[in-house]
Structure formats: structure tokens, C-alpha cells
Amino acid sequence: MPEDVPSPIDLQKLEDAREWERTALKARPWRTEFFEMIASKISTRQPPITRVLELGSGPGFLAQHILNQLPGLSYTALDFSAAMHELARVRLGDKAESVDFCERSFKEEGWAAGLGEFQCVVTNQAVHELRHKRYAAALHAEVLNALSPGGLYLMCDHYVGNGAMTNTELYMTKEEHASVLQGCGFSTLEVIKTFDTLVMYRATKSGS
Numbered sequence: 001m002p003e004d005v006p007s008p009i010d011l012q013k014l015e016d017a018r019e020w021e022r023t024a025l026k027a028r029p030w031r032t033e034f035f036e037m038i039a040s041k042i043s044t045r046q047p048p049i050t051r052v053l054e055l056g057s058g059p060g061f062l063a064q065h066i067l068n069q070l071p072g073l074s075y076t077a078l079d080f081s082a083a084m085h086e087l088a089r090v091r092l093g094d095k096a097e098s099v100d101f102c103e104r105s106f107k108e109e110g111w112a113a114g115l116g117e118f119q120c121v122v123t124n125q126a127v128h129e130l131r132h133k134r135y136a137a138a139l140h141a142e143v144l145n146a147l148s149p150g151g152l153y154l155m156c157d158h159y160v161g162n163g164a165m166t167n168t169e170l171y172m173t174k175e176e177h178a179s180v181l182q183g184c185g186f187s188t189l190e191v192i193k194t195f196d197t198l199v200m201y202r203a204t205k206s207g208s
Contacts, residue, residue: 064091
């Protein structure tokens with residue numbers, strides 16, 4: 001079995017988490033375009049989405065963007081790093097009171113146990129933090145189980161391709177991303193945004 005790809009930083013350390021927070025948007029300022037796309041897909045979904053789970057929520061960049069536009073959401077932020085949750089609470093301010101901060105690793109089996117069902121699961125630039133692409137199928141299968149019938153999965157991550165990422169153990173091609181998602185049983189799948197090294201997929205769970 002291939003070994004996991006080690007991370008260059010330890011996001012469970014507060015100093016590393018702060019450095020990632022400080023540089024992330026400077027390195028890729030267009031990430032906010034993906035935030036806007038995610039918020040738009042949630043806000044226009046019918047019937048209305050009221051319960052959202054974010055995987056790899058980090059310092060709260062995406063949560064802040066979504067909750068600023070949709071303050072009535074029930075929002076669960078799942079991350080393996082207590083340091084990231086600490087930064088997110090500061091960023092969200094009063095909005096943090098309505099967020100369920102869940103300290104779990106989505107790499108572990110059964111990470112969704114006890115969380116209930118969600119109408120929407122979102123993740124932005126976090127799937128590769130599994131540290132090897134072979135874990136992606138198990139992650140997406142767990143997401144499918146966590147979604148209510150007809151639920152929406154918005155998954156954005158890096159991809160391997162011309163002008164994009166090159167590590168074929170950590171990252172997948174667009175075709176690999178699609179194949180893994182379809183293999184998990186999502187009823188519909190489409191690419192809704194691609195820019196630079198990131199691609200976003202919209203997938204749905206069957207049901208009404």
C-alpha cells in the first residue's frame with residue numbers, strides 16, 4: 001500500500017494554523033470566487049437548505065462568507081484541528097454562537113456518527129488533506145450517508161492537469177474526481193467551476 005504524503009505543516013499547532021490563515025487568501029485571492037459560488041448554490045436551492053456541514057472548515061473563511069449571506073443556517077464546522085476552530089471562533093465573532101464546532105478527522109472511519117442528516121455538505125480545498133487520494137472514496141461515501149434524500153454535495157479541491165498540480169498520489173485528475181464521486185452513488189454530478197488549480201463539483205443524493 002502506498003504511503004501517505006506528509007504535510008509540510010502541522011495544522012494542529014496554533015502557530016502553523018495562524019501562518020496558514022495569514023497566507024491562504026494572499027496566495028490564492030480568487031478562492032473567494034469559489035466561496036461565492038458555494039453560497040449561491042445553497043441560497044438558490046429548493047426546497048430551501050437550512051442545515052449545512054462543512055468539512056475541513058479551517059479558520060472559518062468559507063463559514064464567514066456563507067453565514068454573512070445566510071445568517072439563519074444551522075451550520076456545523078468539522079475540522080481535526082482545535083487550533084483552526086479557535087481561529088474560526090475569533091473570525092466569526094457573534095456568529096460563532098450559532099455554529100457547532102466539531103473536532104473530528106474526516107479521514108477516520110465513522111466520522112459522521114451522531115451528527116444527523118444535512119441537506120448540504122460543502123468542502124473547499126480540504127479533500128487532499130486526506131494525504132493520499134486512495135482515501136477519497138471512503139470520504140465521499142460517508143458524505144453520501146450524511147446527506148438527507150435529495151441532498152447537495154459541493155466539493156472543491158485541487159486537481160492534476162496542465163497548469164495545475166503534479167503530485168499524482170495526493171491529487172486526482174478531474175476525471176478521477178468524477179469517477180470516485182460517481183462510484184460512491186451520487187445521482188447527478190457536474191463541474192460548476194474551474195479556476196487555476198481548483199475544480200468544483202456539484203453532486204446530489206437521490207431522493208426527494
